[in-house]
Amino acid sequence: MNITRRRTRRVLIALVIVAGLLLMMWQGAQLARERALTDLHHTAGNALELSRANLTGYLTRHDYLPHLLATRESVRRFLARPEARRDGPALNRLLDSARAYADVSDVYLLDRSGTTIAASNWQRDDTFMGQNYAFRGYYRQAISGRSGRFHALGTQSGARGYYFSAPVWATGQAPDTPPDGVMVVKVGLDEIEREWRNLDATLLVSDINGIVFMASDPALRLSALQPLSESARRGLLATRRYTDEPLPASGLEILQSLPGGARLVRLGGRDYLNLSRPLARFNWSLHILEPLTPVVQAQWLGALGAGGGWMLIALGGAIGWQRRRLRRERERFAERERHTLAHARDELERHVTERTAELVDSNRQLSQEIDERRRAEESLRQTRDELVQAARLAVLGQLAASINHELNQPLGAIRAYADNARVLLQRDRRDDAAANLAQIAELVERMAAISAQLRQFSRKGGETLSDVSVQACFDYALRLFRARLEQADITVVSHMDESTCWVRADSVRLEQVLVNLIGNALQAMNDSAERQLMVAAEQGDEWVILSVADSGPGLSEEALEHLFEPFYTTRAAGKGLGLGLSISQRIVSDLGGRLEARNRAQGGALFVIHLPAAACSQPPETPADV
Structure with missing residues (x-):
């Protein structure tokens, strides 16, 4: 009877342990699933916001183009006078140049009825010329006098695109005058x-x-x-x-x-x-x-962790129960020892000693298993943290392409220094070659600092400003152009305060602005007989004034009006994107200052930078020409 009860009790204990193990594993899996879903929700939300900002910026950067083309005199004259239609090829080439410059899919002009009368793809087999698009939403919006937006598949090419449109008035806009045509820009989506x-x-x-x-x-x-x-x-x-x-x-x-x-x-x-x-x-x-792969993995890890914890509790209970049983056996042995012969007592002590040794060994093995499980859990936690960090770095890696523009000029300087070092080594001028290699090492460090900005931004959500030497930034920027200055026989005239001028800025971004301004100045003096590059720095109470000037032809009225607009450039097609000055103005603004441009009275262009020296209020008046 006692044997049956003991067996029943053991079966019940085993069932309780198994049921508890299953319950703990299920609960651990649920908790891990909720946490993993929360982390995945956060990661997906960040990626979604970045992608939304990227898509919005990619599309809206072309919003201005149809309005800009609609105001061109050649486009208005083409619509106003039917006899000007013989200049159609010239207008087609103009639209094709605008398409290539703005990096869009197609640019075309519709007349008042919606028929295409000029197009950037006039020479292709699937040209829009002669096609009527009056059924398109962008035509109906623009012909009513407002800007149009539309997304659709192209009826000729079958390619997806986003369309921007603007009304065109041949003789000037009037409130009660319907437009004479519609200018349309199609933006591709494959990129x-x-x-x-x-x-x-x-x-x-x-x-x-x-x-x-x-x-x-x-x-x-x-x-x-x-x-x-x-x-x-x-x-x-x-x-x-x-x-x-x-x-x-x-x-x-x-x-x-x-x-x-x-x-x-x-x-x-x-x-x-x-x-x-x-x-x-x-x-x-x-x-x-x-x-949901990370969620499934987290569920398994949570279930295994909870199951391991439950097994530790069960093992602890088994050890306690074993010790309690041992104590009761010892008490029974002691009671029996008092009533039995000495031989039986000695025999009983021997058995007790053997059992105790077995229990100690069993306890030692259990302790070792507990330590091994603890180490395994710690390894699992470290592995999980490393996987989370790797996922974050993978998302941040998508932003690295945005600093490509900032690295182009240091890379060009590295190539120039490397070529010079090779020539110097061939001429056995090892000291000069070592100096060039030192410059390359410095440029590599600066490129690493530029790359570190993206990592710092993602970590803190902002830029940290410090005290920066203006003279050191100018020296670094001029070193980048040393070979070019010598080759073009350009004289550098420096007007710097004798004491060091310190500004609150970021050295890498300030050097980038100076490199852009100096590079533009050198470009402007390509055809000048007198070639002088003038740099200056003036310390004020609250502001430091930096300036870069050249002896080139200066800036036209149109250039002064549109100089800091994105994609505006005075260089020939294919020689520049028109982003340098726009980016420089944005950097100076972020540093708490302002960037200005004008022509010098002696001839040439002048760019002036105002940066805070300490706690500042309002920028000072623009200084005199350099």
Whole structure:
């Protein structure tokens, strides 16, 4: 009877242990799943916000172009006088040049009826010339006198694009006069989708009808997030927004709605975390699909950790129960020893000693297993932290391409110093070659400092300013152009205060501004008989004034008016993008100062930088010419 009770009790204990193990593993998996979903939600939200800002900036940077072209005198004259239509090839070439300069897909001009009368692709087989686009939304918006925006498939090329349009008045805008034509700019979308493919997640853009217009996965393009009704299909066919595409359902299945607007969805047999953000400016929605692989891995780790903890508790209980049983056995042995013969007592003590040794050995083995499990858990935690850090670095890696422009000039200087060092070594001028190699090492350190700005920005969300020597920044910038100054026989005239001028700035960004200004000055003096580069620094009570001047032809009235606008340049086509001065002005503004430009009375251009020396209030008046 006692044997049966003991067996029943042991079975119940085993069932309790197994049930507790399953419950703890399930609870641990649930807690790990919630935490992993929260982390994945945060990561996906950051990636979605970055992608939304990138897409908005990519599209809106071309918003100005149709308005700019619509005001061109050649375009107005082309619409105003039918006899000017013989200048069509010239206007076509002008539109093609604007297309290449702005890096857009197509630029074309519609007359009042919506027929294309000039186009950048006039020489291609799928040209827009002679095609009527009065059915397009961008034409109807612009012909009513306002700016137009529209996204659709091209009826000629079949390529997706985003269209900007602007009304054109041949004789000047009047409130009661309808436009004489419409200027249209088509922007391609392949470049932004290629950047999306570098992400681990899937990004897609849908319109108000739920049609996927853009996607990092080509298989999802021109599909519907939800099946379309017949009325919606007829409406889309009427506008020919997507021409005759079948627009099949994507197969997206919503599994669960989560707090914060997130959802768990299934697509193509895989489960994802889905977040969406509206793009109100374009009447779109941006979606991100993050795979749930990290969540599944976290669930397994949580279940294993909770199960291990429960087993430790069970092992601790078993040890306690074993010790209690041992103590009771010892008490029984002691009681029996008092009532038995000495031989039986000695025999009993021997058995007790043997059992105790076995228990001590068992306890030692259990302690070793506990230590091994603790080390394994610590290793798992470290591995998880490393995986989270690696994921963060992968997202930040997508931003590294934005500093490519800042590294071009140091790379060119490194190449020049390396070429000079090779020539000097051939001439056995080792000291001079060593000096060039030292310059290369310094440039590499500066490039590393430039790259570190992106890492610091992502970590703190801002730039840290410090005390920077103006003379040292000028010296560094002039060293970059030393070979070019000597080759072009340019004289450098320096007007610096005898004492060091200190400003509150970032040395790398300030040196970049000086390099841009000096490089523009050297470019301006290519055809000048007298070549002088003048640099100056003046210390004030609250401000430090820096200036760079040249002896070139100076700046025209038009250049002075548009000098700091993005993509404006006075150089020949293909010789520059017109971004240097725009970026320099933005850097100086971020440092708390301002950048100005004007012509010198003696001839040539003058650029003046005001930067705070300490706590400042209002910038001082512009100083006299250098």
